[in-house]
Amino acid sequence: MRITLTSVLVDDQEKALRFYTEVLGFVKKTEVPLGEHRWLTVVSPDAPDGVELVLEPGAHPAVPPFKEALVADGIPFTSFTVDDVHAEAERLRALGVRFTQEPLAMGPVTTAVFDDTCGNLIQIASVPAA
Amino acid sequence: MGDVFKALADPTRRALLDELQDRDGQTLFELCTRLLHRGVSSSRQAVSQHLDVLEQAGLVRRRREGRYTFHSLDTSPLRAITERWRIDPEEGPCGSP
Numbered sequence: 626m627r628i629t630l631t632s633v634l635v636d637d638q639e640k641a642l643r644f645y646t647e648v649l650g651f652v653k654k655t656e657v658p659l660g661e662h663r664w665l666t667v668v669s670p671d672a673p674d675g676v677e678l679v680l681e682p683g684a685h686p687a688v689p690p691f692k693e694a695l696v697a698d699g700i701p702f703t704s705f706t707v708d709d710v711h712a713e714a715e716r717l718r719a720l721g722v723r724f725t726q727e728p729l730a731m732g733p734v735t736t737a738v739f740d741d742t743c744g745n746l747i748q749i750a751s752v753p754a755a
Numbered sequence: 756m757g758d759v760f761k762a763l764a765d766p767t768r769r770a771l772l773d774e775l776q777d778r779d780g781q782t783l784f785e786l787c788t789r790l791l792h793r794g795v796s797s798s799r800q801a802v803s804q805h806l807d808v809l810e811q812a813g814l815v816r817r818r819r820e821g822r823y824t825f826h827s828l829d830t831s832p833l834r835a836i837t838e839r840w841r842i843d844p845e846e847g848p849c850g851s852p
Contacts (some may be wrong), residue, residue: 640838696822698799699782725823726785731792738784744785 633703634683635743638665644742648720670701682724692744699725701738701748710735710751757811759832769807770795772814775828782825
């Protein structure tokens with residue numbers, strides 16, 4: 626058994642694809658039309674054969690209240706790894722990304738939290754190589 | 756207005772005020788992360804309840820901004836303490852006020 630996919634629930638797949646590729650810098654891997662929605666995944670350009678992120682439509686009625694409650698408390702449900710949180714936060718802020726938590730160093734780990742404009746808060750984290 | 760003395764009597768609540776003094780305008784998530792780093796392992800629910808007590812005492816303000824809620828420190832209720840028991844400026848360190 627292997628983990629090859631992980632998902633974020635997005636309000637709007639087209640908007641999400643733009644944000645996750647044009648702003649975050651991921652690249653589209655698969656796109657399969659499935660009726661009203663699409664099977665839509667992106668990957669990191671640094672690991673094109675690595676874990677795929679599914680931009681999953683959040684159409685189920687339980688999804689909006691779930692996401693709203695997490696966002697109200699500032700909780701990121703998804704976390705990505707970056708080399709330098711400060712540099713990445715600066716780059717994203719210049720592109721108009723809204724941070725709910727500025728870079729925070731806790732021992733060797735630095736994290737920051739931003740809004741993906743699709744109803745989620747996302748954490749970026751850097752852990753120095755041991 | 757809740758009791759400022761009762762609000763200050765708990766070490767977790769004092770730690771929350773320290774963290775807000777360090778950085779104002781934090782989400783519940785960030786405050787919980789910071790407490791964990793301090794070695795205070797309270798549940799998110801417990802931290803939220805501590806923030807309720809601090810808010811009732813006027814020491815913490817919650818600000819709803821769009822879909823997010825941020826917490827801020829308000830030290831103005833502490834003024835009542837020094838007004839009630841005045842601090843003699845002559846007794847300050849090095850004789851300075």
